[in-house]
Amino acid sequence: MEKILSKPQSLKDTVLSYCPGCGHGVIHRLVAECIDELGVREKTIAVAPVGCAVFAYDYFNFDVTEAPHGRPPAVATGIKRTNPDKFVFTYQGDGDIAAIGMAETIHAANRGENISIIFVNNANYGMTGGQMAPTTLIGQVTETTPFGKDAKREGYPIKLCELLSTLEGTTYLERVAIHNPQNIIKAKAAIKKAFQYQIDGKGFSLVEVISNCPVNWRMTPLNSVKWIEETFIKFFPLGLVKDNVEI
């Protein structure tokens, strides 16, 4: 009998600490599969965020460094500029990338750093218990928006891909989701494309992955899938935002 599916070499054989129904496990696997398929595991230096994926170095089977909250794009810049032959990506959440780290994100993008960013958007600060994120939807109840997010008080959800698309330094920006198999397949293709662009020296790529956070959304995993379909991706439309290579 032929074995056609096994654990990617880029994932360690360990139990993930993520909550039931959380999307990080799927996204970790997609990243690991892409790195395996592109054959870059042995030259990968990844940057872990502060947030739910803070333990990424315990799960990925390649070199990973820690970074202060929001600073992965700056840390990745330091790594990649100094070691242009290495494969460098950051894995960040919405608070990390679009709140505390917005300056680092925009400027790494604007410099056209030849790095890849996997941006997991789950509309809240998961690790700290579900506070409002810069991507929290209007009306969404979180630990710090008990009456629902009010644009007058808290501002609007930030569409990061669209924001970055105005910068000439960005090469590839796409928003994907992982709440069903069809979208998982699309998400993997987007991640692989972003990684390939870095390998080809094409510049800055970011893949925004809409992901489930049922525990902090106070939903069952099944209801979280429904919420993504009916609410989340209505405001954050899936699809290509920018591709300078395949215009």
Added chain:
Amino acid sequence: MKKLTKGNVALCEGAIAAGLKSYFGYPITPQNEIPAYLSRKMVELGRVFIQAESEIAAANMVLGAAVTGVRAMTSSSSPGISLKQEAISYMAGMEVPAIIVNVQRGGPGLGNISGSQSDYFQAVKGGGHGDYKIIVVSPNSAQEMYETAYDAFDLAEKYRIPVMILADGITGQMMEPVDFNKPERKDFIKQDWVLDGAKNREPRSIKSLLMGEGALEQHNIKLQQKYNNIIENEVKYELYTIEDADVILIAHGISSRIAKSAVKLARKNGVKAGLLRPKTLWPFPSKIVNSIAKSSLNFLVVELNHGQMIEDVKLAVNGRSNVEFLGKAGGGLVTEQEILEKIKHIIVG
């Protein structure tokens, strides 16, 4: 042959000769010569120069370069150094060697652009969060700007620790003859902790987050052992006519230059004065201060602030000598004459 050079530029040449691979900076006076000089020089040498979007980003770019085992540096002045404290704390926890240069200006807040020594506490007492130390060295001339930058990388790598070169606006801006006498460093030993891709080895991670029961406690114990080792081996200071002195001045950086002149002036006036100049501020030369302290001796601490290093002097003296202070903050310099008057006042009482 010596060449008339600004302290800030001399520092750049020292770092380049030491094999600086990546520099990340941000404009702030009085250190602007450093990014300006390196923006040309590093590019010409095929090395990395980035003007970052902030001091925060610059320090984190250094962190990124440094985890791959290359020689990386950032520079700034006081307000900018406050912003770098986040990355410095992380690098201390992650045990990443890197060089941070502070060409101090007047504070607090935006302060002014004159030279100052008001960041002593911030530099030697931690600065950022957590129980950590970094090595802090204090050059007092353009020649020493060159030499400390050259030596700082070896020191940082030996202990896997950030090293801060705590200069001041005067030492940075002053032009003096510099002998560029150090050989260009080229061969570096690949460290066994760096991130360079998990080829033919297990993956590595560099982190300061230690959540396992007792893990952070053990890590802190290990850090403290390292710090004790540094205290034991890396204290550097300069002594000048202290043997028969009734008053010993303690000053570092630019203040030590003025203090030395004051000592000479005092001796011309028949007062037996001496100078103890810490070259490392952390580790502080506590042992030598402690060993010479006695009731018949006076110490006079001279700083360009309102009394920061004096606290370390008092701890070392432990009440066994009289410790006096003379200082100015906000950009003014203490003059030789003012020091002499203070010395006379101490002697006469």
